[in-house]
Amino acid sequence: MRRMHTETGGTGQALYEKAKGVIPGGTQLLSKRPELFLPGQWPSYYRSCRGVEVVDLDGKRYVDMSINGVGACILGYADRDVDGAVKRAVEGGSMCTLNPPEEVELAELLCELHPWADMVRFARGGGEAAAVAVRIARAATGRDKVAFCGYHGWHDWYIAANLADGGNLDGQLLPGLLPAGVPRGLEGTALPFVYNDPSSLELILEREEGCIAAVVMEPVRHSEPEPGFLSRVRDMAAAAGAVLIFDEVTSAWRMNPGGIHLLLGVNPDMAVFAKGMSNGYPMAAVIGVRDVMEAAQKTFISSTYWTERIGPAAAIATIGKIVREDVPRHLCGIGASVRQGWESLGRKHGLKVVTQGIPPLSVFSLDYGEEAGAMHTLFTQEMLRRGFLSSRAFYATYAHTEAHVQAYLSGVDEVFGLLSTAVESGIVTDLLDGPAAHSGFRRLA
Ligand SMILES: Cc1ncc(COP(=O)(O)O)c(C=O)c1O
Numbered sequence: 001m002r003r004m005h006t007e008t009g010g011t012g013q014a015l016y017e018k019a020k021g022v023i024p025g026g027t028q029l030l031s032k033r034p035e036l037f038l039p040g041q042w043p044s045y046y047r048s049c050r051g052v053e054v055v056d057l058d059g060k061r062y063v064d065m066s067i068n069g070v071g072a073c074i075l076g077y078a079d080r081d082v083d084g085a086v087k088r089a090v091e092g093g094s095m096c097t098l099n100p101p102e103e104v105e106l107a108e109l110l111c112e113l114h115p116w117a118d119m120v121r122f123a124r125g126g127g128e129a130a131a132v133a134v135r136i137a138r139a140a141t142g143r144d145k146v147a148f149c150g151y152h153g154w155h156d157w158y159i160a161a162n163l164a165d166g167g168n169l170d171g172q173l174l175p176g177l178l179p180a181g182v183p184r185g186l187e188g189t190a191l192p193f194v195y196n197d198p199s200s201l202e203l204i205l206e207r208e209e210g211c212i213a214a215v216v217m218e219p220v221r222h223s224e225p226e227p228g229f230l231s232r233v234r235d236m237a238a239a240a241g242a243v244l245i246f247d248e249v250t251s252a253w254r255m256n257p258g259g260i261h262l263l264l265g266v267n268p269d270m271a272v273f274a275k276g277m278s279n280g281y282p283m284a285a286v287i288g289v290r291d292v293m294e295a296a297q298k299t300f301i302s303s304t305y306w307t308e309r310i311g312p313a314a315a316i317a318t319i320g321k322i323v324r325e326d327v328p329r330h331l332c333g334i335g336a337s338v339r340q341g342w343e344s345l346g347r348k349h350g351l352k353v354v355t356q357g358i359p360p361l362s363v364f365s366l367d368y369g370e371e372a373g374a375m376h377t378l379f380t381q382e383m384l385r386r387g388f389l390s391s392r393a394f395y396a397t398y399a400h401t402e403a404h405v406q407a408y409l410s411g412v413d414e415v416f417g418l419l420s421t422a423v424e425s426g427i428v429t430d431l432l433d434g435p436a437a438h439s440g441f442r443r444l445a
Pocket of ligand 1 (some may be wrong): 153154218247248250
């Protein structure tokens with residue numbers, strides 16, 4: 001393939017321009033859109049990655065202090081132990097008429113780590129696994145409707161929430177998700193409630209008495225549950241005869257080996273895992289209590305590539321390392337250092353910095369109203385110049401060291417200083433080499 005080089009964004013931006021002509025929306029995952037980071041300048045494509053280091057198509061090297069494979073690579077890129085297990089799986093044949101024994105080992109391992117769960121089904125993506133969980137819950141209860149909060153992927157059951165009110169999903173992580181192509185008949189089947197507001201769920205359960213198949217939620221996202229919130233949800237779901245599903249696609253494996261609900265002391269009826277469990281190789285799991293999971297036999301849930309060997313082999317190796325080396329402890333330490341750095345450097349430069357999230361999934365924002373978007377973009381632009389892939393979010397990996405954090409924070413020190421002067425002088429936009437980053441979902445021009 002011939003590659004061109006643009007003045008600002010290098011070969012990656014030229015390739016991305018080409019991509020938009022052949023791939024609607026440019027990328028397969030919204031969160032990897034270059035416009036969400038640095039329109040026109042983000043390196044966009046990688047040649048190789050290992051540990052925390054990324055090499056772009058022009059051979060430029062960066063330390064990844066952003067979302068590290070969208071949270072999928074907890075151990076760091078190209079982890080040798082996981083890759084070794086994957087290579088052995090490939091050498092033994094990754095696909096066969098017979099089933100890979102690794103899936104039974106993985107099912108047992110997940111049930112061992114989550115003693116409340118009895119059975120497991122597998123898929124290969126998070127949204128897909130959440131859809132499997134919802135289908136099983138609907139089959140188990142014979143009901144149609146789902147109460148939810150948080151983000152759960154692209155599938156019809158979830159995006160249907162925006163058929164009734166285009167803003168229903170706005171408070172749930174990604175604003176602006178459009179329901180075009182989702183059957184109108186699903187209107188009113190996905191009903192959002194508000195995290196940490198049990199009365200918002202209570203209202204739905206009362207209004208829809210006898211109709212709610214499942215309550216689906218992330219046990220933690222940007223904020224911790226208020227004391228008693230999760231157990232209240234647990235009780236309300238049980239009283240309503242609805243299946244409680246914890247979507248742990250992003251929250252699991254980072255604070256503790258398994259779902260974060262184990263730490264929070266509230267067990268669901270089903271839990272969903274995906275990225276994070278297999279360090280970048282496609283794998284997903286739905287675990288659950290026997291009564292509910294057996295309903296998977298009443299409905300057709302079946303897919304060829306859910307039977308390949310690489311995913312379970314990668315997951316067994318990843319989970320083994322997470323447990324053996326107490327990876328969550330490292331992630332919490334690294335995440336806390338980055339967050340404390342943002343906070344203290346914000347104070348040093350008189351910037352209004354707000355942080356949130358569990359330590360391994362830390363996020364900061366600059367609290368400057370309409371100007372914040374341009375400021376965040378300037379942050380990314382200036383950190384990129386200093387050799388860091390950075391955004392407002394930092395997802396810690398086992399490959400990050402305190403030395404990476406210190407090098408990053410000296411960059412942040414300079415850039416926060418620059419931002420502080422820029423905002424005081426009203427020249428933030430003047431310092432941007434391109435437009436401000438997009439936030440949320442929108443159609444590309
Ligand atoms: C909580 C949660 N559920 C579902 C998904 C969708 O997973 P995937 O992108 O693998 O389909 C995500 C992805 O970020 C997530 O964070």
